[in-house]
Amino acid sequence: ATSSRAGGLERVFRGTFIHSTPDAALQILEDALLGVDSVGKVCHIYPPPPPRCEFFMPGLVDTHIHAPQYSYAGTGLDMPLLEWLKTYTFPAESCFHDLDLARRVYTQVVRRTLKNGTTTACYFATIHTDASLLLCQITDVFGQRGLVGKVCMDRNDSLPRYSETSQESQAETCRFIEELLNKQYPLVKPVVTPRFALSCTGALLGQLGAIAKKNNLHIQSHISENPEEVKLVKELFPEAESYTDVYHRHNLLTDKTVMAHGCYLTDQELDLFHETGAALSHCPNSNISLRSGVLNVRNVLRHKVKLGLGTDVAGGYSSSMLDTMRRTLDVSKILGTLDPDYHSLTMEEVFRLATLGGSQALSMDQQIGNFEVGKDFDALRVNVKVPDGPVDLFQRDQPKVGDDWNIVEVFVAGRKVVPFSDPSNLAVQS
Ligand code: GUN
Ligand code: FE
Numbered sequence: 001a002t003s004s005r006a007g008g009l010e011r012v013f014r015g016t017f018i019h020s021t022p023d024a025a026l027q028i029l030e031d032a033l034l035g036v037d038s039v040g041k042v043c044h045i046y047p048p049p050p051p052r053c054e055f056f057m058p059g060l061v062d063t064h065i066h067a068p069q070y071s072y073a074g075t076g077l078d079m080p081l082l083e084w085l086k087t088y089t090f091p092a093e094s095c096f097h098d099l100d101l102a103r104r105v106y107t108q109v110v111r112r113t114l115k116n117g118t119t120t121a122c123y124f125a126t127i128h129t130d131a132s133l134l135l136c137q138i139t140d141v142f143g144q145r146g147l148v149g150k151v152c153m154d155r156n157d158s159l160p161r162y163s164e165t166s167q168e169s170q171a172e173t174c175r176f177i178e179e180l181l182n183k184q185y186p187l188v189k190p191v192v193t194p195r196f197a198l199s200c201t202g203a204l205l206g207q208l209g210a211i212a213k214k215n216n217l218h219i220q221s222h223i224s225e226n227p228e229e230v231k232l233v234k235e236l237f238p239e240a241e242s243y244t245d246v247y248h249r250h251n252l253l254t255d256k257t258v259m260a261h262g263c264y265l266t267d268q269e270l271d272l273f274h275e276t277g278a279a280l281s282h283c284p285n286s287n288i289s290l291r292s293g294v295l296n297v298r299n300v301l302r303h304k305v306k307l308g309l310g311t312d313v314a315g316g317y318s319s320s321m322l323d324t325m326r327r328t329l330d331v332s333k334i335l336g337t338l339d340p341d342y343h344s345l346t347m348e349e350v351f352r353l354a355t356l357g358g359s360q361a362l363s364m365d366q367q368i369g370n371f372e373v374g375k376d377f378d379a380l381r382v383n384v385k386v387p388d389g390p391v392d393l394f395q396r397d398q399p400k401v402g403d404d405w406n407i408v409e410v411f412v413a414g415r416k417v418v419p420f421s422d423p424s425n426l427a428v429q430s
Helices: 068-072 081-097 099-115 129-142 166-183 202-215 227-236 243-248 267-276 284-289 297-302 321-338 347-361
Strands: 002-006 009-019 027-036 042-046 054-058 060-066 118-124 145-149 188-194 218-223 257-261 279-282 306-309 379-383 407-412 415-418
Touching (some): 009 042, 054 347, 060 099, 060 257, 060 279, 060 347, 068 081, 068 099, 081 099, 081 227, 099 129, 099 407, 099 415, 118 129, 118 218, 129 166, 129 188, 166 188, 202 218, 227 243, 243 267, 279 297, 279 347, 306 321, 306 347
Parallel strands (some): 060 118, 118 145, 145 188, 218 257, 257 279, 279 306
Antiparallel strands (some): 002 009, 009 027, 379 407
């Protein structure tokens, strides 16, 4: 308890006060204020503040999201992965040579994810370098922390116009990295981004591995998402021991690598992830929506593989990490109903995956992920009180009820980025 002189009062005491009243044998007033006047009488007793309906939590880390796919999020989820890519994704992404389209969609996705509490996003853009640089600029203007990749694919039989030569892909990746680094955006970094093994030749994978190594860059891709994909990768790379080995032999598995999905990885492959320090991004909405598969998160954690969560828009239809958290719980509970020996994840574990886990998966845990001294202040101010009554965003048994309307303020590196400042300040230059 503390005391101090104040105004017309002689003294104010702050602390927990315990006394008896006619109604209560013992009344405990925690964190109350008590004023004493100049003649020594109690002149005020300020009751303790009402139960706080607000708290701060670390910003959410989306370790896998496709920015251009926000343009059709919530549609076209009636096919498995490879047909879905061919039918919806490649045609949609091929339009992003158009910088006006890119500016519109990328502004929407950055604003939406920030409002949803995503302070750090690891983005796939498209094969178009200038539009990818525009995504970096928009991320910088709105103040989101971003890892951004220009997508590389020198193999696309299903839509040849949405493809590059190996030479172009390599040269444009170098241009993307160089131009982005020259901009010196404080919170935006380049990621070397082979789309996945099926859309890249071994030659390109090797070149990208070398570029990442030379510049010590992050790497992102997809792995072992869908059974048909896994089968085709084996056929395309018969010399590789596994899907994971395809990336490993091209120097694409490092402690700055994050691979999305991994539903069908073997224990041996998970060991290789652990040994190389490569991370996985768990994307449950996408895995369900495209009926790709189920990731056994408990097994991944048992192998001590770094793990974060990802929305995987638009394979996942929601751009909200709160949705991803709920789906992570749901999938894990389903595994628990199927196998009584399976220990379903707890809400607390899922909270960690969405924050600290994400920061570890992106090798940024020295900088973000929790409130340890020395880290950047990436935070959400959450209000769990709504007009209809109290709602607990992270209540143990009902983590379903909170939403972006509970996120009152968002901070990245100490700067308040939500609510948005005057839109005119945020005009993105051409
Ligand atoms: N594998 C290769 N490309 C993609 C993509 O855009 N989304 C998903 N979910 N998987 C992929
Ligand atoms: Fe993806």
